[in-house]
Amino acid sequence: MNRYLDLFVTFARVGVMTFGGGYAMLPILEREVVENKGYATSEELMDYYAVGQCTPGVIAVNTATFVGQKLAGVPGGIVATLGVVFPSVIIISVIAGILTNFADLAVVKNAFAGIRVCVCVLVFNAVVKLWKGAVKDKGALALFVLVFALSLFLHVTPVVYVVLTAIAGIILTNLGVRKS
Amino acid sequence: MIYLQLFYEFFKTGMFAVGGGMATLPFLSAMAEKTGWFTQGMLADMIAVSESTPGPIGVNMATYAGFTAAGIPGAIVATLGLITPSVIIILIIARFLKAFRDNKHVDGAFYGLRPCSVGLIAAAGMSVVKLSLLDEAAFQAAGDWLAYFRWDCILLAAALLVCTRWVPKVKDLHPIWFILGSAVIGVVFRFGGA
Numbered sequence: 001m002n003r004y005l006d007l008f009v010t011f012a013r014v015g016v017m018t019f020g021g022g023y024a025m026l027p028i029l030e031r032e033v034v035e036n037k038g039y040a041t042s043e044e045l046m047d048y049y050a051v052g053q054c055t056p057g058v059i060a061v062n063t064a065t066f067v068g069q070k071l072a073g074v075p076g077g078i079v080a081t082l083g084v085v086f087p088s089v090i091i092i093s094v095i096a097g098i099l100t101n102f103a104d105l106a107v108v109k110n111a112f113a114g115i116r117v118c119v120c121v122l123v124f125n126a127v128v129k130l131w132k133g134a135v136k137d138k139g140a141l142a143l144f145v146l147v148f149a150l151s152l153f154l155h156v157t158p159v160v161y162v163v164l165t166a167i168a169g170i171i172l173t174n175l176g177v178r179k180s
Numbered sequence: 181m182i183y184l185q186l187f188y189e190f191f192k193t194g195m196f197a198v199g200g201g202m203a204t205l206p207f208l209s210a211m212a213e214k215t216g217w218f219t220q221g222m223l224a225d226m227i228a229v230s231e232s233t234p235g236p237i238g239v240n241m242a243t244y245a246g247f248t249a250a251g252i253p254g255a256i257v258a259t260l261g262l263i264t265p266s267v268i269i270i271l272i273i274a275r276f277l278k279a280f281r282d283n284k285h286v287d288g289a290f291y292g293l294r295p296c297s298v299g300l301i302a303a304a305g306m307s308v309v310k311l312s313l314l315d316e317a318a319f320q321a322a323g324d325w326l327a328y329f330r331w332d333c334i335l336l337a338a339a340l341l342v343c344t345r346w347v348p349k350v351k352d353l354h355p356i357w358f359i360l361g362s363a364v365i366g367v368v369f370r371f372g373g374a
Contacts, residue, residue, distance in 0.1 A: 016234045019354065025236065051281060054290045055273065057194045057266030058201055058238035065270040077271050085243075085259050088235030092243040093255045095229055100248075106374035107367055114366015115228045116221070116312035117333045118359050121340040122231060123305035126202045127298055134199075134294030143292055147299030151206070155213065158206045158300050162196045162293065169292020170285050178291055 003072055004079045010037055011064050011083030018060060025060050033067055040067050060084055137179040139172045182250050183257045189215065190242055190261030198290075199297040201230075201237030204262075206300035208245055209307060217249035224308045232356040238262070313337060336365055 014032050018025040026049060033039045040048070045067075052062030061081055068080025102108050135141050147161050172178055193207040205227070212218050218226075223245075230240035239259060246258025273280050280286055310316075312333055319328035340358055343350050366372065 015236070015239075018236055019234055019356070047277065047281075051273065051277060052270075053200065054198070054286075054293075055266070055269055056196060056198050057269070058197075058204070058236050058262070060236035061239065061263050061266045062270050065267050066274055069271055069274050074271055077267060077274075081263055081267050084236070085239045085263060088233075088239045088243050089255055089259055091233050091235060092229070092240050093247055093252050095233060096244050096247040096255070097252075099225075099229070106372070109372035109374040110367045110370050111363040111372075112225050112228070112366070113312070113333075113372035114336070114362040114364070114369075115359055116224045116308065117336045117366075117371070118340055118355075118362035119224045119227045120305065120309050120312055120337055121344055121358070122227070122355055123202070123205070123301065123308055124341070125344055127302045127305060130199060130202075130294070130298045130301065134298045140291065140295040144295035144299045147296045148302050151300055151303040152306060155210070157192075157210055157214075159192060159196045161296050161300060162198065165292035165296035166289040167292070169290065170288035173284070173288030173291055178288075 004075065006037075007068055007071065007076055007080045008083035008086075010039070011068070011080045012086045014064070015060070015084040015087040025063070029063065039071055044070070139177045139179075143168060183253065185215070186246055186249055186254055186257045187261040190246070190258045191264055193242070194262040195265040197238070197297075198293045201239075201241065202301055203297045204238045204241055206304040208241060209304045211245070215249070218245060220307050221311055222248060224311060227308075228359050232359050332369060333371060336362065336371075 010032055014025065014028055017028045017032075026045075029045060029049075030042065034042050034045055045063075048063050048066035049059070052059045052066065055062055061084060064080040064084040065077040069077030072079070099108070131144075135144050143165050147165065151158070151161060189211050193204050193211070197203040197207055205223075208223055208226075209220065212220055212223055226241050226244040226248075227237075229244060230237045233240060235243075239262065242258045242262040243255045247255035249258070313330055314328055315330050316328070319325065321327075340362065344355075344358060345351055
């Protein structure tokens with residue numbers, strides 16, 4: 001099979017099988033990309049995944065771009081990325097289309113009122129999980145409190161917080177405030 | 181031209197949302213307020229649908245939001261906007277992966293970015309709490325602070341919290357089961373008041 005088509009299909013499979021967040025994706029990548037295709041070694045995959053977590057954007061997309069570009073350069077990176085998002089675009093468009101048409105039904109309204117309660121808990125759990133990896137000393141705690149409090153009351157774009165905390169992180173690290 | 185604006189807004193999200201799919205939430209929340217493409221309530225529904233369908237959450241949320249704003253072309257444009265900065269950044273970094281990982285300033289920047297991302301998600305989560313657990317209209321109509329809380333919803337939230345965090349075996353279930361369960365409870369007890 002054509003190399004690009006092969007990449008696209010492999011990552012479309014990864015996209016379909018990833019259910020939930022980027023963390024759910026690692027075992028699937030391991031099976032599809034490392035075991036079935038031999039596109040990368042386990043160690044390479046861990047490296048890509050680690051860097052994918054600390055670069056902007058969705059982790060799944062970042063990892064796909066890495067593997068694709070390793071195999072077939074820039075076009076490979078692009079093709080693999082398009083592959084990983086392809087199933088989402090189809091599936092979500094269908095579901096969103098259906099839900100939009102039935103949004104006014106009483107049963108749908110009630111169901112989503114219940115689901116929103118669950119979403120609160122899911123977001124809370126995501127915050128707790130991310131907190132453990134992010135807030136490990138007083139400097140990080142101060143940044144968290146500042147961003148949380150300010151963004152509750154000030155309605156500025158989140159971009160401002162992202163840029164300022166990146167700079168603050170570099171300064172705090174250089175000043176030695178950070179605990180290693 | 182809505183497609184250009186969609187691409188730009190999602191490009192910004194892909195560029196600055198650090199730390200995985202949920203990190204796009206504060207950006208989508210700000211987008212809802214700025215553009216009126218969707219409401220905060222619809223955003224909460226998007227999270228639920230994105231968690232319970234195949235595909236990475238961040239990509240699913242972008243596709244859903246784009247669809248709501250401008251149909252299927254909107255879904256495609258929003259998704260492309262979201263992934264474009266990732267692709268560019270990764271293609272650049274891939275050339276010097278090791279140097280990037282070991283760079284002191286990159287490491288320092290992420291020391292600041294991680295707590296920022298958590299703070300932004302937590303603040304965006306508060307608007308979901310306000311929307312689903314509190315009832316400002318009832319509070320203002322009744323003048324009674326007890327009316328401010330939707331007690332049935334809070335009870336469900338407490339039960340879900342216990343189930344997803346502390347009950348052995350149950351807490352390892354995929355979120356889709358909790359979402360489905362909450363939908364059933366919402367229908368049976370008419371949480372939407374409809």
